[in-house]
Amino acid sequence: MSENCSHDCGSCSSNCSSRKPADFLVPPNEHSKIKKVIAVVSGKGGVGKSMVTSSLAVLANRKGYKTAVLDADITGPSIPRAFGVKEKAYGNKLGMLPCETRTGIEIMSVNLLLDNDTDPVVWRGPVIAETVKQFWKDVIWGDVDFMFIDMPPGTGDVPLTVFQSIAMDGIIIVTSPQELVGMIVDKAVKMAEMMNVPILGIVENLSYFVCPDCGKTHNIFGESHIEEIAAKHNIPVVCRLPIDPAVATRSDRGETEDLQGEWLDPMISYLEKI
Numbered sequence: 001m002s003e004n005c006s007h008d009c010g011s012c013s014s015n016c017s018s019r020k021p022a023d024f025l026v027p028p029n030e031h032s033k034i035k036k037v038i039a040v041v042s043g044k045g046g047v048g049k050s051m052v053t054s055s056l057a058v059l060a061n062r063k064g065y066k067t068a069v070l071d072a073d074i075t076g077p078s079i080p081r082a083f084g085v086k087e088k089a090y091g092n093k094l095g096m097l098p099c100e101t102r103t104g105i106e107i108m109s110v111n112l113l114l115d116n117d118t119d120p121v122v123w124r125g126p127v128i129a130e131t132v133k134q135f136w137k138d139v140i141w142g143d144v145d146f147m148f149i150d151m152p153p154g155t156g157d158v159p160l161t162v163f164q165s166i167a168m169d170g171i172i173i174v175t176s177p178q179e180l181v182g183m184i185v186d187k188a189v190k191m192a193e194m195m196n197v198p199i200l201g202i203v204e205n206l207s208y209f210v211c212p213d214c215g216k217t218h219n220i221f222g223e224s225h226i227e228e229i230a231a232k233h234n235i236p237v238v239c240r241l242p243i244d245p246a247v248a249t250r251s252d253r254g255e256t257e258d259l260q261g262e263w264l265d266p267m268i269s270y271l272e273k274i
Contacts, residue, residue: 024164026133029095032141034068036274037168038148038200041192043184045153047176048205050078051247052264053150054256056172057105059268061257065145068098070135071109072162073152074128075121080111084254088112095140103257106142108135129161136166146271155191163195169274170200172238172267175229177207177221182229189233201238201270202230209243239266 028034040053050073057067071079080086083101089112091097098106110131111117121128141147149166152158162168173188185202192199204226209218220243230237241263250259 025167026137026165028136029138029140031094032139032144034141034144034147036146036271037166038146038271039072039151039162039168039171039197040148040174041151041159041171041188042153042174043155043186043188045076047174048241049153049174050082050150051251052172052174052203052205052241053148054079054082054251055259055264056267056271057146057148058103058257058259059264060146060271061103061105063268066104066106066143068106068141068144068147069108070132070139070147070149071107071111072132072135072149072158074110074123074131074158076152077109077111077117077121079107079109079150080117081254082251082256083107084256085112091138095138096134098139098141101257105257106144108139125157129157132158132161133165155187159191160195163191163197168197170198172200173202173235175202175204175226177204177219177224177226182225185229185233189235199233199235200274201236201267202226203238203264203267204240206243207240236270238270239263 040049040056042049053069057069061067069079071077083105085099085101085107087099089096089099089108096108098108099112100106110121149162151162171192173185175185189199204224206221207224209220211218224240226237226240244261247259250256
């Protein structure tokens with residue numbers, strides 16, 4: 001995909017690998033300029049997908065890239081809380097405007113539109129899917145180097161809508177060490193292949209715990225199977241993330257941008273090469 005790609009394949013004559021049927025792809029807002037789009041997915045909930053998404057945005061931002069997060073997890077939005085953003089999004093005649101975090105990361109989430117962030121989103125699938133599309137086509141994202149899409153878990157309506165509607169440069173699969181994850185990763189990989197979306201790599205979260213007292217490494221959730229899973233699908237394992245209570249504490253306090261650690265640096269370096 002060209003760096004000058006507008007993500008509007010319907011008006012493009014190039015035959016690049018990211019091209020999809022024009023009937024489904026939706027162009028971004030005409031005032032947006034988004035260079036790279038990366039979706040962060042998982043086959044199941046509870047593996048830290050939103051933490052990985054927000055951390056990637058923070059680390060890329062620290063390296064001087066303009067980053068953004070589109071929170072596509074409509075019924076379980078957590079991105080505003082992770083960044084401590086409490087103000088509401090608003091719009092003008094040109095479109096909706098994303099909120100900005102303390103360090104300038106642009107975010108859009110359904111929680112930025114609700115009166116209270118604890119209000120449940122009790123919507124049918126088609127309405128949820130259309131909301132995600134609006135976050136892409138109606139939001140004025142500005143000049144973004146890397147947009148990270150925090151996907152809901154599974155392979156249902158919203159992931160399908162994102163894969164079909166947004167021309168993306170690839171996906172990152174987040175897993176944990178349990179054996180059952182192999183089957184879940186299989187599902188995520190097969191869906192990506194069906195949608196012709198490149199898989200950039202696998203991040204294993206909750207991989208190990210380093211005891212602060214003795215310095216020994218413990219596999220709390222059992223031995224990792226990520227290498228054999230990755231080899232099965234010919235996908236690189238980009239990094240393995242430790243269990244670190246500080247990560248959860250910072251996220252709960254809305255202090256994701258203050259996190260210190262180099263766990264995801266290999267992934268940022270990998271993304272710079274696409």
